[in-house]
Every structure is written in C-alpha cells, then in structure tokens.
Amino acid sequence: xxxxxxxxxxxxxxxxxxxxxxxxxxxxxxxxxxxxxxxxxxxxxxxxxxxxxxxxxxxxxxxxxxxxxxxxxxxxx
Numbered sequence: 001x002x003x004x005x006x007x008x009x010x011x012x013x014x015x016x017x018x019x020x021x022x023x024x025x026x027x028x029x030x031x032x033x034x035x036x037x038x039x040x041x042x043x044x045x046x047x048x049x050x051x052x053x054x055x056x057x058x059x060x061x062x063x064x065x066x067x068x069x070x071x072x073x074x075x076x077x
Contacts, residue, residue, distance in 0.1 A: 025053050038062050
C-alpha cells in the first residue's frame, strides 16, 4: 500500500504528488492459509505474513472473494 499526497488522478493512474508512506497490509492467518492453497497463489514459495486486516467472505469458498476493511490515518505534517 502506498499513500500519495498532492496528485492529479486520471481514469487509470495519477501524476505528480509525493509518496509519504509505503507499507503492507496483513491478513487473518486462517484466511491467508486458505487463499495460499488455491491457484495461482499455491505456486508462490514466499512465506506470507498475517495480521490485523479484517476480511469478510463474499461467499462459501475462497474463489468467491473477500471484502477488506481497514481504517488508515495519514498525517501530512
């Protein structure tokens, strides 16, 4: 995840501005394990990190997807 300030948005990108934060989002370990067991993620040999991002299942199985909830505060000072 990157937070940028002072950008001009276009339909599919942005121009200008300044990146003020680069970070990672972390997932519930049980959901992460289920996702990592499905293709194409099962081909990834890099160990995933897990943590406090809230995910809500959109169906009965991993391919149905998830909705993520995260509140981020940004100080530009």
